[in-house]
Amino acid sequence: MGDVSEKVRLTLKEVRALAHAVLSQQGLAPDHVAAVAETMVAGERDGCASHGIYRLLVCHHTIKAGRVSVDAVPQVTDVAPAMVRVDGGGGYAQLAFALGRPILSEKARRCGIAALAINHCVHFAALWPEVEALAADGLIAFAFTASHAWVAPAGGNEPLFGTNPIAFAWPRLGSYPFVFDLATSAVARGEIELHRREGRALPEGWAVDVNGHPTTDAAEALAGAMLTFGGHKGSALAMMVELIAGPLIGDLTSAESLAHDGGAKASPFGGELVIAIDPVRFMGSSPQEHLQRAERLFEDVVGQGARLPSQRRYEARERSLKEGVEVPAALLADIRALLD
Amino acid sequence: MGDVSEKVRLTLKEVRALAHAVLSQQGLAPDHVAAVAETMVAGERDGCASHGIYRLLVCHHTIKAGRVSVDAVPQVTDVAPAMVRVDGGGGYAQLAFALGRPILSEKARRCGIAALAINHCVHFAALWPEVEALAADGLIAFAFTASHAWVAPAGGNEPLFGTNPIAFAWPRLGSYPFVFDLATSAVARGEIELHRREGRALPEGWAVDVNGHPTTDAAEALAGAMLTFGGHKGSALAMMVELIAGPLIGDLTSAESLAHDGGAKASPFGGELVIAIDPVRFMGSSPQEHLQRAERLFEDVVGQGARLPSQRRYEARERSLKEGVEVPAALLADIRALLD
Numbered sequence: 001m002g003d004v005s006e007k008v009r010l011t012l013k014e015v016r017a018l019a020h021a022v023l024s025q026q027g028l029a030p031d032h033v034a035a036v037a038e039t040m041v042a043g044e045r046d047g048c049a050s051h052g053i054y055r056l057l058v059c060h061h062t063i064k065a066g067r068v069s070v071d072a073v074p075q076v077t078d079v080a081p082a083m084v085r086v087d088g089g090g091g092y093a094q095l096a097f098a099l100g101r102p103i104l105s106e107k108a109r110r111c112g113i114a115a116l117a118i119n120h121c122v123h124f125a126a127l128w129p130e131v132e133a134l135a136a137d138g139l140i141a142f143a144f145t146a147s148h149a150w151v152a153p154a155g156g157n158e159p160l161f162g163t164n165p166i167a168f169a170w171p172r173l174g175s176y177p178f179v180f181d182l183a184t185s186a187v188a189r190g191e192i193e194l195h196r197r198e199g200r201a202l203p204e205g206w207a208v209d210v211n212g213h214p215t216t217d218a219a220e221a222l223a224g225a226m227l228t229f230g231g232h233k234g235s236a237l238a239m240m241v242e243l244i245a246g247p248l249i250g251d252l253t254s255a256e257s258l259a260h261d262g263g264a265k266a267s268p269f270g271g272e273l274v275i276a277i278d279p280v281r282f283m284g285s286s287p288q289e290h291l292q293r294a295e296r297l298f299e300d301v302v303g304q305g306a307r308l309p310s311q312r313r314y315e316a317r318e319r320s321l322k323e324g325v326e327v328p329a330a331l332l333a334d335i336r337a338l339l340d
Numbered sequence: 341m342g343d344v345s346e347k348v349r350l351t352l353k354e355v356r357a358l359a360h361a362v363l364s365q366q367g368l369a370p371d372h373v374a375a376v377a378e379t380m381v382a383g384e385r386d387g388c389a390s391h392g393i394y395r396l397l398v399c400h401h402t403i404k405a406g407r408v409s410v411d412a413v414p415q416v417t418d419v420a421p422a423m424v425r426v427d428g429g430g431g432y433a434q435l436a437f438a439l440g441r442p443i444l445s446e447k448a449r450r451c452g453i454a455a456l457a458i459n460h461c462v463h464f465a466a467l468w469p470e471v472e473a474l475a476a477d478g479l480i481a482f483a484f485t486a487s488h489a490w491v492a493p494a495g496g497n498e499p500l501f502g503t504n505p506i507a508f509a510w511p512r513l514g515s516y517p518f519v520f521d522l523a524t525s526a527v528a529r530g531e532i533e534l535h536r537r538e539g540r541a542l543p544e545g546w547a548v549d550v551n552g553h554p555t556t557d558a559a560e561a562l563a564g565a566m567l568t569f570g571g572h573k574g575s576a577l578a579m580m581v582e583l584i585a586g587p588l589i590g591d592l593t594s595a596e597s598l599a600h601d602g603g604a605k606a607s608p609f610g611g612e613l614v615i616a617i618d619p620v621r622f623m624g625s626s627p628q629e630h631l632q633r634a635e636r637l638f639e640d641v642v643g644q645g646a647r648l649p650s651q652r653r654y655e656a657r658e659r660s661l662k663e664g665v666e667v668p669a670a671l672l673a674d675i676r677a678l679l680d
Contacts, residue, residue, distance in 0.1 A: 079452060079621055079622065079624075080450075080451055080452030080618075080621045081421055081422070081450065081451040081452065082421070082422040082451035082452045082453050082454070083451070083452030083453060083621055083622065085622065110420075110421065111420055111421040111422035111423070111451050111454075112419060112420030112421065112422045112423030112454075112455060113420075113422050113423060113453055113454065113455045113615065114422070114451075114452075114453065115452060115453045115617065115622070117622050140583075140584065140588060152644070152646075153641045153644070153646040154646060155645060155646035155647055156641065156644035156645060156646035157644060157645075158640075158644045160637070160640050160641065160644070166577075168576075168580050170580075170583050178579070178583070180576040180579075180580075182573045182576055182577075229570045229571075229573050229574075230569045230570025230571075230573065230574055231569075231570075232649070233522045233569050233570065233574070234569075234570055234573070235646075236508075236520040236522055236649045237506075237522075237577075239518070239520075239637070239641070239649075240508045240510075240520075242637060243480075243510050243518070243634055243637065244480065244617075246633070246634075246637075247623070247630040247631065247633045247634040247637070248480060248617070248619055248622055248623065248630070249622045249623075250622060250623050250624055250626070250630050253633065253636075253637060255640070256633075275453065275615070277455065277584075277588070278420075279588055281419055281420045281423055282419060282423065282425065282455070282457050282588055282589045282590060283587070283588065283589075283590050284419075284590055286590070290587040290588070290590050291587065293586070293587045293593065293596075294583055294586075294587040296593075297500070297579070297582060297583065297586075297587070297593060300498075300500050300595070301493045301496065301500065301579070304492070304493070304496035304497060304498045304500070305495060305496060305497075306492075306493040306494060306495035306496035306575075307495055309572070309576045309579075
C-alpha cells in the first residue's frame with residue numbers, strides 16, 4: 001500500500017477524459033456524459049473535492065442501483081410566457097438544465113424575469129455551476145432543490161427536509177460573478193459522514209439523536225436528524241425550498257425522494273426550480289451605474305477583511321487552470337478500477 | 341403616574357380610527373393614510389406590538405423630520421411583460437404596493453412569474469402583510485428590502501447591510517397562508533435598543549463593538565455593528581437582499597439609505613423587490629394534488645411538535661378579531677398627545 005496522503009497531479013483535460021471514460025463505461029448516453037462530466041471538472045477545478053471526480057463513485061453506485069435512466073431524453077414544455085419546464089425523464093439533472101438554460105435566458109430577457117422547472121431528475125451535484133452559467137449569460141439567478149429527508153425542522157426531531165440548498169449568482173463587471181450555494185442544513189451530510197469515519201465529535205448544533213436530543217456523536221446524528229443552519233430562520237428557509245422545489249413544480253418532497261430511494265442510498269430524485277432576472281430591465285437607462293454601485297458593495301465587504309462567498313473557489317480555479325489539480329492517488333485508483 | 345404595565349383594550353375599529361386620526365393630523369394624504377393605517381392595524385391585530393400603533397410615533401418622527409413626502413403620487417411603469425415598477429416618489433411604501441399589487445398579480449397569472457419593483461419609498465413596516473396579501477390572491481410571493489447600514493458582513497466589523505428581511509408566502513388550503521418574514525440580521529435592531537433601555541446584556545453572536553470585537557453590551561453594539569443570523573450563510577443572504585432590493589432595481593443600498601438619512605434617524609429610504617409565482621401554472625393539471633402534498637408537509641412539521649413560522653401571529657389574530665387588542669396605556673397616551 002502506498003502513502004494514503006499521496007497525490008497525483010492531473011490536467012483539467014485529463015480530469016475530463018477520465019470522467020468521460022468512466023461515465024461512458026457505465027452506459028451513460030453521450031449527451032449525458034458530456035453534461036455530467038463538465039460539472040465534475042468544474043468541482044475539481046474549483047477545489048470542491050467532494051463535487052469533483054469523487055462523484056464518479058457516487059454516479060457509479062446510483063447507476064448500478066438502477067436509480068438513474070442512463071439514456072433519458074429530456075422533454076421541454078413551454079408552460080407560460082415566463083415559464084419553461086424540462087422533464088428529465090429520470091436522468092441526471094445536468095442535461096435537463098443544459099437544454100432549459102437557453103430557453104430560460106431568452107424568456108428572462110423577453111419578460112424581465114422567468115422560471116425553469118427541472119423535473120424527475122437525479123441530483124448529485126452542487127447548484128453553483130448552474131447559477132454561474134446564467135450569470136455568464138448576464139442574468140441574475142436563483143436555484144433551489146430538495147434532496148433526501150435528513151433534516152428536522154427547528155423545534156422538531158424527525159427528518160423532514162433535505163439539505164435544501166439556495167444558490168444565487170450576480171454577474172460582476174470584469175470579474176467572476178458573485179455566487180453562493182448554501183445548504184440550509186447546518187452542514188453538508190458528507191461532513192457528518194467524514195466525522196464518523198474519522199471518529200471525531202461533531203460541533204454542537206449540527207444534529208439531534210433519534211430521541212431528538214442534541215448529539216455530538218456522528219453515528220447517532222446520522223441515525224437521528226441533522227439540524228438547519230441559523231435555528232428557526234434557517235428552518236423557515238428550508239421549508240420554503242421544500243415547497244418551491246417540490247409541490248410548486250409538481251415534484252417530490254425530500255421525504256418522498258427518500259421513500260422513492262427505498263434504501264438504495266442513491267442520489268436524491270426530484271425537481272429543481274431556477275429563476276432568472278434580466279438586470280438590464282429594472283436598472284433601466286443606466287445599468288452600468290447600478291452594476292458599478294454593486295461593485296462598491298463587493299469592495300466594501302472585501303475592504304473590511306471579510307471574504308466573498310466564492311472567493312476561495314475562484315482562487316482555486318485560477319491555480320487549476322494554470323497548474324492542473326491534485327487528486328488523492330487512492331481515489332484515482334478506485335476510480336480507474338471502474339474501467340477494468 | 342399610573343401603573344406602567346397598565347393596559348387599555350381597544351377594538352380593531354378603534355385602532356384603525358386612532359391611526360387614521362393621527363396620520364391625517366400629521367398631514368398625510370388620505371390614500372396614504374388608508375394604506376399605512378391598515379398595516380398598523382394588521383401588526384397590532386397579529387400581536388406584533390413593534391409593528392402596531394407604536395409605529396405612529398415612528399411615522400410622526402419621520403414626517404416631522406421632513407423625510408417622507410406626505411402627498412406623493414406613486415407612478416406605475418410597465419417595464420416588461422413580467423415586470424412592473426411603482427415609483428413611490430418619496431412617500432410611504434404601502435400605497436406603492438397597493439397600486440402595484442393587482443398589476444403584479446395579473447402579470448404573474450399571465451406569465452407564470454412576475455416581479456414588482458417599488459422605488460423611492462420610506463419603509464417602516466414588516467413585509468409579511470404584503471406577501472400575505474399576494475397569497476390571498478392565490479400566489480406564492482417573495483419580498484426583499486434593504487434598510488439602514490447597521491449589520492457587518494461575516495468576518496467583517498463595519499456596518500454595511502441593513503436588517504435586510506426575506507419574506508415568503510404560500511397559499512394554504514382552508515387555512516391562513518404559510519408566511520415568514522425574517523431579518524437576515526441576528527435580531528431586529530429594536531431588540532438591541534430594548535436591551536439597552538432595560539440595561540440587559542445581549543446574548544453572544546448578536547453584535548460587535550466599534551473595534552470588531554464581540555460584545556454583549558447593547559450600547560457598544562449600537563455604536564459598533566450588528567451581526568447576521570447564521571454566520572457566513574446569513575451574511576450571504578443579507579448580501580443577496582442588498583443587491584436585489586438595491587442596485588438591481590436602481591435603488592439605494594443600506595449604506596446609501598443611511599447616508600441619505602444624514603442623522604435624522606428617520607425610517608429607511610429605498611426600494612423593495614416583490615416576486616410572485618402563479619402555482620397553478622407549474623402544478624399543471626393537478627394543482628389540488630400538489631397543494632395537498634404541501635399540506636402534508638405542514639402537518640409533518642406541526643405533528644412533530646415544531647411550530648410553523650406564523651402560527652403565533654395567527655393565534656393572536658384569532659383572539660384580536662374576537663376580543664380586540666390590549667395596548668399599553670402609556671403608549672396610548674403618547675400617541676393621543678400627538679392629536680392635541
